[in-house]
Amino acid sequence: MPTLKNQRYLLAIFIVIFVLVGLRYCYYGAVFSSCIYSEKELPLTAEFTDSVFILTKSVAVVRGESADYKCLPHMGQIRNMLVEAQYADHYRTSVVNGKIEYIDVKSGLNLYPMEVVAVTKHGITTMDSGSGPIYYVVMRDPTGQLYQVATVSLGLNKGDEFMKAVKNGKETLLNPMIRFTEEQK
Incomplete structure (x- = not known):
């Protein structure tokens, strides 16, 4: 006893x-x-299925492994992040051994949207970053490389937009207000 x-x-x-x-x-x-993050893969709306994303102004591609998302099975595999050229240095610090490449509109880069991934931060650390998910559009280039862009980064201010979607001859300038998936708020 x-x-x-x-x-x-x-x-x-x-x-x-x-x-x-x-x-x-x-x-x-x-x-x-x-991992303080979780991810949820979401389908694109019909408006963006089978469309092509084309640059409308120069953009920066931050290349490298995401320090925050490396623990996620899907987002941790994407090594190319599209950002506005003026914010490229800020994003390089969030990538392990990040390298920045500036791509001009004349490059003819075509990106094919595949899906949207909602990334949510959990735990007490959410106090510094809000409570809702961040939505990323995942795209593939003609060589098969994956790219991601946060929907909130598609032109933080009016006139900063840097991509457009083209489908059946219809062009849509991409900005943070566009819903790329039905679940996006």
């Missing part, structure tokens, strides 16, 4: 374990995951 002293030790051990598990849950948003 356990003595009172042994019961106190067991209780203290359970309390410590409970606190550690609780702290892990608060930070990661899950007990068993070591």
Whole structure:
């Protein structure tokens, strides 16, 4: 039969374990995951299915492994991030060994949208970044390389837009207000 002293030790051990598990849950948003992000793949709306995205002004491609998303199975594999040229240095710091390449409109880069990925941050760290997901359009170039662009980065200000979608001769200038998937808010 356990003595009172042994019961106190067991209780203290359970309390410590409970606190550690609780702290892990608060930070990661899950007990068993070591990634503070989760991703959900979403289909494109009919408007963007079978369309092609074309540059309307020079853009920066930040190449490298995403420091934040490397723990995600899908987004962690994408090594090319499209951003406005003026913000390229800011994004390079979020990529491991990031390299920046500037692409001119004359390059003729055609990107084919594949899907939208909603990335949500969990745990206590969401206080610095909001509570909703960030939506990324995932695209493929003719060589098969994957690119991603955050929908909120498709021209932060009016006139900053840098891509358009072309489908059946209809052109749509891409901006943060466009819904690329039905679930996008």
